[in-house]
Amino acid sequence: MSNKRIGKYTVKFENRPSIISYASVVGPKEGEGPLRSYFDLIEKDDYLGEKSWEKAESKMLQNAISLSLQKAGLKDSDIDYLLAGDLLNQLMSSSFTAKQIHVPFIGLYGACSTMSESLSLAAMLIDGGFADKVIAATSSHFSSAERQYRFPLELGTQRPLSAQWTVTGAGATILSSNGEGPYVTYCTIGKVVDLGIKDANNMGAAMAPAAADTIKQHFDDTGFDVNHYDLIISGDLASIGMGLTMDILKKQGLDISKKYTDCGYEIYNSEYQDTHAGGSGCGCSASVLNGFILKEMEKKKLNHVLFIATGALLSTTSSQQGESIPGIAHAVSIENSFNK
Amino acid sequence: MSNKRIGKYTVKFENRPSIISYASVVGPKEGEGPLRSYFDLIEKDDYLGEKSWEKAESKMLQNAISLSLQKAGLKDSDIDYLLAGDLLNQLMSSSFTAKQIHVPFIGLYGACSTMSESLSLAAMLIDGGFADKVIAATSSHFSSAERQYRFPLELGTQRPLSAQWTVTGAGATILSSNGEGPYVTYCTIGKVVDLGIKDANNMGAAMAPAAADTIKQHFDDTGFDVNHYDLIISGDLASIGMGLTMDILKKQGLDISKKYTDCGYEIYNSEYQDTHAGGSGCGCSASVLNGFILKEMEKKKLNHVLFIATGALLSTTSSQQGESIPGIAHAVSIENSFNK
Numbered sequence A, B: 001m002s003n004k005r006i007g008k009y010t011v012k013f014e015n016r017p018s019i020i021s022y023a024s025v026v027g028p029k030e031g032e033g034p035l036r037s038y039f040d041l042i043e044k045d046d047y048l049g050e051k052s053w054e055k056a057e058s059k060m061l062q063n064a065i066s067l068s069l070q071k072a073g074l075k076d077s078d079i080d081y082l083l084a085g086d087l088l089n090q091l092m093s094s095s096f097t098a099k100q101i102h103v104p105f106i107g108l109y110g111a112c113s114t115m116s117e118s119l120s121l122a123a124m125l126i127d128g129g130f131a132d133k134v135i136a137a138t139s140s141h142f143s144s145a146e147r148q149y150r151f152p153l154e155l156g157t158q159r160p161l162s163a164q165w166t167v168t169g170a171g172a173t174i175l176s177s178n179g180e181g182p183y184v185t186y187c188t189i190g191k192v193v194d195l196g197i198k199d200a201n202n203m204g205a206a207m208a209p210a211a212a213d214t215i216k217q218h219f220d221d222t223g224f225d226v227n228h229y230d231l232i233i234s235g236d237l238a239s240i241g242m243g244l245t246m247d248i249l250k251k252q253g254l255d256i257s258k259k260y261t262d263c264g265y266e267i268y269n270s271e272y273q274d275t276h277a278g279g280s281g282c283g284c285s286a287s288v289l290n291g292f293i294l295k296e297m298e299k300k301k302l303n304h305v306l307f308i309a310t311g312a313l314l315s316t317t318s319s320q321q322g323e324s325i326p327g328i329a330h331a332v333s334i335e336n337s338f339n340k
Helices: A053-072 A089-100 A111-127 A142-149 A203-222 A238-251 A282-298 A316-320 B053-072 B089-100 B111-127 B142-149 B203-222 B238-251 B282-298 B316-320
Strands: A010-012 A018-026 A081-086 A105-107 A133-140 A169-176 A183-188 A231-234 A260-262 A304-312 A327-335 B010-012 B018-026 B081-086 B105-107 B133-140 B169-176 B183-188 B231-234 B260-262 B304-312 B327-335
Touching (some): A010 A203, A018 A183, A018 A282, A053 A081, A053 A133, A053 A142, A053 A169, A053 A282, A081 A089, A081 A111, A089 A105, A089 A133, A089 B089, A089 B316, A105 B111, A111 A133, A111 A169, A111 A282, A111 A304, A111 A327, A111 B105, A111 B111, A133 A142, A133 A282, A183 A203, A203 A238, A203 A304, A203 A327, A231 A238, A231 A282, A282 A304, A282 A327, A316 B089, B018 B282, B053 B081, B053 B089, B053 B133, B053 B282, B081 B089, B081 B111, B089 B133, B111 B133, B111 B169, B111 B183, B111 B282, B111 B327, B133 B142, B133 B282, B169 B282, B203 B231, B203 B238, B203 B327, B231 B238, B231 B282, B238 B260, B282 B327
Parallel strands (some): A081 A133, A231 A260, A231 A304, B081 B105, B081 B133, B231 B260
Antiparallel strands (some): A010 A183, A018 A169, A133 A169, A183 A327, A304 A327, B010 B183, B018 B169, B133 B169, B183 B327, B304 B327
């Protein structure tokens, strides 16, 4: 067991990796939702003046990164690594962003768990002394994701009530070895968990067992009481998945219900936005983290947050070949104080 | 600048991350090539008894990982992280491998640069004290890649002479904080470089500028003479890309020609295997590293190797939308001795 591990699968950071800047960009629909006042930029047109939805998504990710740099008074050349990924085949959004931003690029794929995957690795690269400043970023776009994973939008296919609405959004977080917090204090990288769900229109149910597994592991490893955190927030389980997650954990003796919510549940208003179970996509947890969560932490309304982005590792090929949907979740503790 | 960086973009490892095991698995065609005696397992059937090429690829990756564990006398539960990625949409091969191997999973996408991306991160996680044992692994399969990126194989489309042949192969490397070498001593994470090549049948040319950029950066940062290394070997530039890389570097005053070759150039015999420019795919550099290179290092016939896996970050969507092919390359120094 190496010196920065506690319990079986959790890392405790020692060298105060600090969040020094962050930014969120969303599409028009997200800009009409309950969290609208927290986003840095609400795009008026979901094409962003580009010729395709994929290029629009990449532009949105570039905007989030540029804004985060701008807010910190930094340039590309101040950054050691860009850690990014997205839902598009071969990370089209991140790859074409990395082409514009002249920084060593580490491409990640964790489906919608990418925001906590990139944050965890960014914190490790800083804490380990390999970098001074790292950007962790991700994006998703309703139209590029739907046509890739499900149906051409022109078909107007009816969606079941268990379906989630892919968020058009992007988020970027800049971490530094030198800052005043909030700090990344712990991370718990998850294992792939698959209980056999095959319905790509019920991803919350597919991801819930992985979310529960990682949350349980985190509390087992750290020995924390649920009350250690002001907020425990998963990535994009939405209404069905979050209920399942709480149920699974309750059966294992862990009741998180008083502290728990989900980014996909919070980002839309189900009454007037017709989003069924709630939001999904990498951009869901990315924009909620880099909008709502970090702004509330800046105001000290939140001080100890456990953020668990969740991913469904399906592809159209795996679905067509009759495979079930493997889920994954990574947990990151973000806290305003740093206790050695 | 943090303490483990030298020059602008290179990491110098301090805590002796050591390669303690490795394994390579290839398909029948690679098993007839010039490096056949170096591979641990040559599959007789490129379906591996599975019902699809994608499932076969995932099985091959599982076989490489299992073999590497077996050779070291280790079990899944001894491993802290699995770092893996592949070419398939949403990493189908790696995701379904991670479902079988119960280890925290960090999914990566660097196209064919994944072997050096995963090795670099694995070394950082160990050197930084976050892990004791990490598996870095990747795979590719001729048939799953060709039908995803280019044409249905049933069409029998004629391939231009600049085209490369996707290697059916997988490789896994186990790194540990405690071992007798070979050690990962340096890594240089690359930036995305794109000089405007749009032909998916000429990927060597698309990746060469990125390879040259990373190699130049590595020598600039370390101050090494080319003679520091016994071998400088790129991932899958094949005959066209390797010539271009040497030319670009020569114009910048760096002549690597006496030490340099390429995994894609070495893995097939162009005279009797009809592979045109040479091999490509994540499995190309993965099987050559975990076959030829590490076996030659074990015999001390090679002692100082610079390994530069190279990736072409295209997708069918980006090609259809008229985009050029961004390239990336990451360099890793693997050495039998460790000088602090």
